[in-house]
Amino acid sequence: MKHKTCFHCGLDATSANVTFDNKPFCCIGCKTVYEIFTVNDLTCYYDLQEAPGATPKEVAGKYNFLENSKIVEQLLEFNSDDTQIVNLYIPYIHCSSCIWILENLNKLHPAVSASIVNFGKKTVRVTYSAQKISLKELVILLSSIGYEPYISLEDYSVGKKKADRSLIYKLGVAGFAFGNVMFLSFPEYFEVGEFWLEKYKHLFRWLMFAYSLPVVFYSAQDYFISAYKGVRSKILNIDVPIALGAAVLFVRSSIEIILDTGSGFFDSLTGLIFFLLVGKFFQQKTYSFLSFERDYKSYFPIGITKITDEGKEESIQVYDIKKGDRLLIRSEELIPVDCVLIKGKARLDYSFVTGESKTVSKISGDKLFAGGKQVGGNIEVDVLKSIEQSYLTQLWSNDVFKKDKESSFTTLTNRISKNFTITILAIALIATGYWLLNDSSKAINVFTAVLIIACPCAIALSAPFTFGNILRILGKRKFYLKNANVIEQLAKINTIIFDKTGTITSNKDTSISYEGEVLSSSEETLLKSTLRGSNHPLSRSLYELLSENDILTLDKYQEYIGIGIEAQYNNDYIKVGSAPFVKHELEKDTLNTTVHISTNNKYKGKFTFYNAYRKGLSQLFNILKKDYDLVILSGDNEGEKENLTKLLPPKTKLLFNQKPEDKLEYIEYHQSEGANVLMVGDGLNDAGALAQSNVGIAISENVNVFSPACDAILDASKFNELANYLKISKSAIKIIKWSFLLSFIYNIIGLYFAITGQLAPVIAAILMPLSSISIVVFTTICTNIVGRKLK
The missing domain is CATH 3.40.1110.10 (Calcium-transporting ATPase, cytoplasmic domain N)
Known part of the structure; x- marks a missing residue:
């Protein structure tokens, strides 16, 4: 019988005898998913990757608990009138096809208005109409197409699964096998005579073969799977040369053991996988650290007005809010926590959360959700729970508001990695061909060593680690960036435009x-x-x-x-x-x-x-004028023109009586002339200008007003440090370029020794994670040195 694989999930479909549209399927479930995609014109799901799907599981009755309104309330991230938002953890997300189908859920069900995938965290954030589909129906829909969410009932939390320890287990298996294989290889290393040859040679060799099996088929499986999927999708990722080298080592060593022609290279093979996993573990830990720094220490300098028991008003930081506090929310302020409306009429704009600017009216006693912006008069609310410290960061960084500002270094890194793989494969084949003709005993070692030593992991790490550390350093200095791309955009700025009132003027001293x-x-x-x-x-x-x-x-x-x-x-x-x-x-x-x-x-x-101008304004402008064109765009009249002319450098442009739309048009015009514009405003009247600029910075001075349009938030007390922050962004780009250069030098030297047959694969495997570690150390030291200059 001819072997057939399931068109949807790739499993064996030979005995299932289920076909539809002349395509084989392993079960009715996979056939049903294909039918759903066909009916909804989503069959290009299969064009992105061959057999990307998962076999749908039977879920009838499994999610009946989602009919309980109390449980649903705990699971929902947002719940107002007809709109609900839930963030679901989906373990099966693994490729571009998964992202594509999950971000097109609206085509499967019209009640879904938006769905955004976070590939790294394997989550999908779904916005849907509660009148047209319930949370239970949504979860069943996801399960029916093979993307069953993980929902923990322990504490009604989504995605709070046990930590993924698979890498640690794989590392442990590889380390155990590597140590034993090295021990069993000692007789061969030291050329032990009769004892080795007569009694235990074959036993030791077969034991080494046995130890290598779990290393190849368990510890190294991620590399083989990634390489296979890459080749199947016609993409040469950085795991292709690694998988190829490991496969060649294993096959060659197995043949030697079976034919009794040698002891093989099992020491190199197990050592290679072990040290690769050590490098991967180190990289994962470092990324986790940077993520922690970003999520929990990048607090915005946002104040909120608390009404005390005596009826007085005092400004506190948002992360000092406690359950039971009474807060005053003014017009245009963001509601930082879930609360109950006590006094006033609320008219809320939830565009921060949903991406839609339709306002919702609420009356006293109604629950208000964090992330809504009050667009009416002032209201008073009672706090239901303290703020989640990363929630405002999450809202601000919402994909709904991401502008199409390409990161050239991310693109460059990806391009280098791809071209590197092609080049290295060519070099490996040419070098192996040469040694086969001259000294065939070295050919296998040369082939493997070239593939391993030239892995572009170090290059791929340069930009994220540099930018990640700079984000952390600037955050500690009260300059908060939306994402790493903003650093690169800041380095390209050549024109800086300032609003006047509330930006270069201080409200406290007026x-x-x-x-x-x-x-x-x-x-x-x-x-x-x-x-x-x-x-x-x-x-x-x-x-x-x-x-x-x-x-x-x-x-x-x-x-x-x-x-x-x-x-x-x-x-x-x-x-x-x-x-x-x-x-x-x-x-x-x-x-x-x-x-x-x-x-x-x-x-x-x-x-x-x-007006009282901010401390250090004149000095700041005199520093900036050396590298930037400076402009003041003010909505006020020309009353302060004479004072500003005396205070600021001679070539500073001063424009008054500018409406918000005038500012936007001014920036748009200069961008068309080739200017890279940084707009610095108060975040209230300048939303359009901040959005239009290449980088928009909102000045924060104890008010809870900022726009999703801004790319950065600067604490007003650090206004005079702006020149230093811009200087740091340029330094970050230099650090990345230097780290790229170091990676290339390392690869060139390593390739020389590998091609000439002077480098064993196991040494190459040790050097590869060391090169990655050296790049991380280099970028960390350099960025910290740059950061110290701010003090």
């Missing part, structure tokens, strides 16, 4: 004077209550200045970004903002920044702001 009719106590109370709900820098300064008054719960509140605020309490109506907004004719000689007030359509007066 002085304010008032001109106009005296406000009555009720008007002042209404003004204070109106300003309380705004996060604009001028609103915050004015709010702090006004004397303490009873805070009102406003009947109406509306903030127009960059223009002003209007609010209403009972029959009293107030407008706060620009002169045109309050319908007041602006005096021609007024040049300072002003905020105008009108109550019940009657103009009352204006507050004039006298």
Whole structure:
């Protein structure tokens, strides 16, 4: 009978006798999955990789516990009205086909609006309509196509599985076998005579063969599987030469043992796999360390207003929030924790979580989920649980907001690894051919040593380890980057654009004077209550200045970004903002920044702001002018032009009366002229400009306002360090280039000794992880030296 493999999963389908569309399947389940994909026009799943699927398991009744609303509530990451989001751990995710089908779940079921795969963590984050599909139905759908989620009922947590210890087990098996094979090889090494030849030679050789079997078929299986999948997909990955070298060693050694022509190379084979796994274990541990640093130490310098038991307001860091705290959430602020609405009317934008900017209205007593942005007036909430310290990082780094900013070093690394494999295979074949003609005893060693010594692992490690360490160093210095690609983009910047108010000015030291009719106590109370709900820098300064008054719960509140605020309490109506907004004719000689007030359509007066600039501003600009074009784009009038002209370098461009859309257009135009633009703003009025720029930095000063559009968040206290941070990003690129060069030098020297037959495979296997370790050590030392210069 002709052997047949399942078209879906690749298992033996000879005896199953299940066919559909002229294709063999091992079971009805695989056939059903293929039918589902065919009906939904998803058969290109099989074009990405041959037989990529898994056999679906019978799950009837298995997930009945997901009908329990309490369990579902614990599993959900987000649950509001019709939209639910769940993050499921799926152990079977293993290739590009898996990613493709899981990110196209919306084609299998229209209730799924988005699904994003995290390949490294083997998770899929699914956004779906709870009215059209339940969590149980979603899990059954995933199981039916071979991607059954792992759900732990122990603590209602998803994906909190036991740590994967398979690499440790494989390393242990390889180490045990390597040690015993080396011990059994001693008689051969020391050329022991009669004892070895007459009594135990064959026994020792067969024992070495036996020890090598678990090493090849268990410890080294990942290399063979990866190489096989790569070749099947017509991709030469870096595991191809490793698998080829190990296979050649095993086959050659086995033939020698069977034919009794020699003792083979089992010592080299087991040593090779052992040292490769040591290098892999070291790499995995280092990546885990960098991930830990990123997830749990990259706290944003975001403040939140806590209302104390005495009714006073105090600013605290978000990670100091505790269960039971009462928080004040202002307009445009992000809700950092799950909470219950106590006071006010909530109008929430959950685009941070779902990617959709549709607002949701909530009333007192409703539960509010972390990640929503309040776009109405101020509200008061009671905290249900303390913040997960990595949650805001996760939201900020959400794939929904990723801009298409290619990382040239990631691309370069991948390209080098691919071309390297092709080149090394060619060199290995040519060198082996040469030695077969001249000294066939060296040919096998040369072939294997070349394949191992030139593995481009060290090159592949250069960029991630350098960028990872720089991320950690900058995070400790209160400069928080969205991802590693931002470092590379910062190094390319040639133009820096600054917003004025709240960016180069400090709200704390601003002085304010008032001109106009005296406000009555009720008007002042209404003004204070109106300003309380705004996060604009001028609103915050004015709010702090006004004397303490009873805070009102406003009947109406509306903030127009960059223009002003209007609010209403009972029959009293107030407008706060620009002169045109309050319908007041602006005096021609007024040049300072002003905020105008009108109550019940009657103009009352204006507050004039006298800016205090951030410490070290002049020095910072004088340093930056050497390498960058500097621009100030301000929405204010030209009142501060004379002061800024004196304070800043002569060639600094000063543009005033710029609306948010004007800033965006200015950046877009200069980018079309070849400029790489860094935009530094307060994150509130500058969302468009931050998104358009090559890199957008939001300045944070004890307010819980930042945009997914920004690429970095800079603590206001470190504003004068900006030049040093830009310098570090350039140093990071130099470090990567130097590490690339070191890798090439190492490979060239190693190849010379391998090709000339002076390098045994086991020595090559020892040197390969050592080269990777040396690159990690080099990048770590260099980045730490660069980091110390910040102190």
